Amino acid sequence: DMCKNSCCAFTGIYINDVTCRFCNLERYIISNNSKKPQEPQKTAMYFPLLERFRIQYADSERALKLRYRSQREECDDEYSDIFDGDLYKELVEEGFFSDERDIALIGSTDGYQIFRQKTDSCWILMFINANLPPTIR
Structure with a gap:
């Protein structure tokens, strides 16, 4: 409510x-x-994220698609996905994404003023599951 x-x-x-x-x-x-x-x-x-992930991993077909991040071929000479970027590689070196089920999210925010008095604002948060292949994200 x-x-x-x-x-x-x-x-x-x-x-x-x-x-x-x-x-x-x-x-x-x-x-x-x-x-x-x-x-x-x-x-x-x-929609709580954790529950969404549990539902996806409970589906064996979807769980296979969610392994894209951990099973993709690394490209050193070109950027074909966010996983070729320096930040992702640094995070891996620091111990993040060590489990094939770890989830990488792409986040985006957008905010706006609700009222003319500009005393309140609203922020929309959107997350994309980067573990999925780019063709179905």
Whole structure:
């Protein structure tokens, strides 16, 4: 559940709130039917990464594709993937990505101001599983 104005998500310290602490809007749609479960005015979807990875590795066909990073041929004279880059090679030398199941993520962020007063902002985070071959990322 989240505030209709997107002020907050009703989780953590807000989990038991029935109104938004920021704009005072009701959390639930007001209904005359007391037998009907309360319906939130707005919801947001959240997909935990760890659970997504577990699901992918549980599928044997997908698990094979996720080994791309550990099984690909290294290119010294050309860059055909992020795994040919210096940063990845440095991380490997430091002991990262030692298990073929270790997951490399490509991250991207984008932020914007929500209101004209510029007191609030929102950031979108996007991650791509780099363990998959580039053709299916």
